[in-house]
Amino acid sequence: MYGGGNIFEASRFDNLAQEDPEKLAEFEARIARGEKIEPSDWMPALYRKQLIRMIEQHAHSEIIGALPEGTWITRAPGFQRKMALMAKVQDEVGHAQLLYSAAETLGKPREQMMQDLINGRSKYSNIFNYPAFTWADSTIISWLVDAGAIVNQLANSKGSYGPYCRALERICAEESFHLKYGHHAVIHLATGTKIQREMVQEALNRWWPPMMHFFGPPDKVSVHTEVLTKWKVKMATNDECRQQFLDMYVPKIWELELTIPDSNLKKNSQTRQWEYSEPDWEEFKRVINGDGPCNKERLAVRRTAEERGRWVREALLTPEAKYVTPLA
Numbered sequence: 001m002y003g004g005g006n007i008f009e010a011s012r013f014d015n016l017a018q019e020d021p022e023k024l025a026e027f028e029a030r031i032a033r034g035e036k037i038e039p040s041d042w043m044p045a046l047y048r049k050q051l052i053r054m055i056e057q058h059a060h061s062e063i064i065g066a067l068p069e070g071t072w073i074t075r076a077p078g079f080q081r082k083m084a085l086m087a088k089v090q091d092e093v094g095h096a097q098l099l100y101s102a103a104e105t106l107g108k109p110r111e112q113m114m115q116d117l118i119n120g121r122s123k124y125s126n127i128f129n130y131p132a133f134t135w136a137d138s139t140i141i142s143w144l145v146d147a148g149a150i151v152n153q154l155a156n157s158k159g160s161y162g163p164y165c166r167a168l169e170r171i172c173a174e175e176s177f178h179l180k181y182g183h184h185a186v187i188h189l190a191t192g193t194k195i196q197r198e199m200v201q202e203a204l205n206r207w208w209p210p211m212m213h214f215f216g217p218p219d220k221v222s223v224h225t226e227v228l229t230k231w232k233v234k235m236a237t238n239d240e241c242r243q244q245f246l247d248m249y250v251p252k253i254w255e256l257e258l259t260i261p262d263s264n265l266k267k268n269s270q271t272r273q274w275e276y277s278e279p280d281w282e283e284f285k286r287v288i289n290g291d292g293p294c295n296k297e298r299l300a301v302r303r304t305a306e307e308r309g310r311w312v313r314e315a316l317l318t319p320e321a322k323y324v325t326p327l328a
């Protein structure tokens with residue numbers, strides 16, 4: 001009923017002809033005036049479905065995104081880094097809570113979202129299906145993945161759907177701390193010993209291609225951008241976000257004398273656009289459709305957490321029930 005679309009196929013939700021034309025015109029006029037749409041306001045079914053799809057995927061990305069970094073909490077070098085990473089991972093899970101609440105305002109129950117994630121019906125960000133082999137992988141995630149997320153989320157926090165925008169504002173504030181923490185940790189490695197430099201360079205080499213995928217397929221093949229930008233859910237296209245990320249972070253990477261694994265990467269002085277080798281979009285499709293290096297592992301962890309936590313959720317929902325905990 002709610003599900004996502006099929007990658008690179010025409011939207012299945014193109015049912016605007018069935019909407020009341022007057023209501024639709026007033027809705028679009030409100031968006032054009034920069035007003036926020038709130039849960040009780042009239043909205044076309046397509047707007048609701050697109051928002052559920054996107055916010056739900058975003059929420060899933062936050063809880064699944066907590067996993068590759070989460071495994072580094074106990075192995076982070078030193079007490080301070082352990083504490084900081086633990087706080088960051090906790091924040092990411094908190095972001096998921098905010099986003100699930102925003103998606104619930106559109107009518108999809110949280111349990112169903114969780115089931116759709118576990119059963120592979122809903123997507124989540126490609127990037128969290130790659131392994132974090134070393135401490136340097138964890139620092140690159142904290143720096144560059146959070147940086148990419150901020151580019152996208154800051155733009156969309158100015159969008160049209162009130163609950164999503166308010167969640168994004170709060171998320172961006174927290175992500176900016178993550179970014180500083182990640183940058184600091186990368187600087188430490190990049191200005192450290194030869195082994196530390198090699199370790200961070202190898203991590204950057206591993207994360208660069210998925211990072212280029214992170215912003216979504218090129219605008220010319222993006223399925224949902226047109227309708228989402230029209231209704232100000234997406235305030236920047238996939239290519240615009242990718243360009244902005246390159247503008248902001250390539251100089252910072254080069255400043256640390258790290259290299260980017262793309263010999264074609266350069267800024268065109270005429271167009272002011274970055275030119276780069278197209279990342280492997282076939283790999284992207286495989287990864288977002290469940291066949292990446294860690295998809296099965298990530299969903300298995302999530303499934304176990306759901307099963308182990310069921311009695312807690314049920315106890316909270318029915319406080320009068322006399323529960324005997326599995327630990328008793």
Ligand code: BYC
Pocket residue numbers: 004005006007008053054057058059061062064065066069092123124125126127141145146149152213214215216217221222223224225228234238288
């Ligand atoms: N990964 O028409 P398109 C974080 C799918 S977490 C997977 O361009 P759209 C963090 C897309 O869903 C924050 N799938 O789509 C957490 C669609 O498939 P369906 C992550 C992707 O929606 C912990 C199809 O490809 N950020 O920061 O217009 C630790 C066609 O694409 C991806 C968000 O979630 C992808 N990368 O644009 C550290 C931001 N890209 O649904 C950090 C919210 C595309 O038709 N989401 N697809 O089956 C968005 O802004 C947009 O949904 C996207 C895609 C830009 C990602």
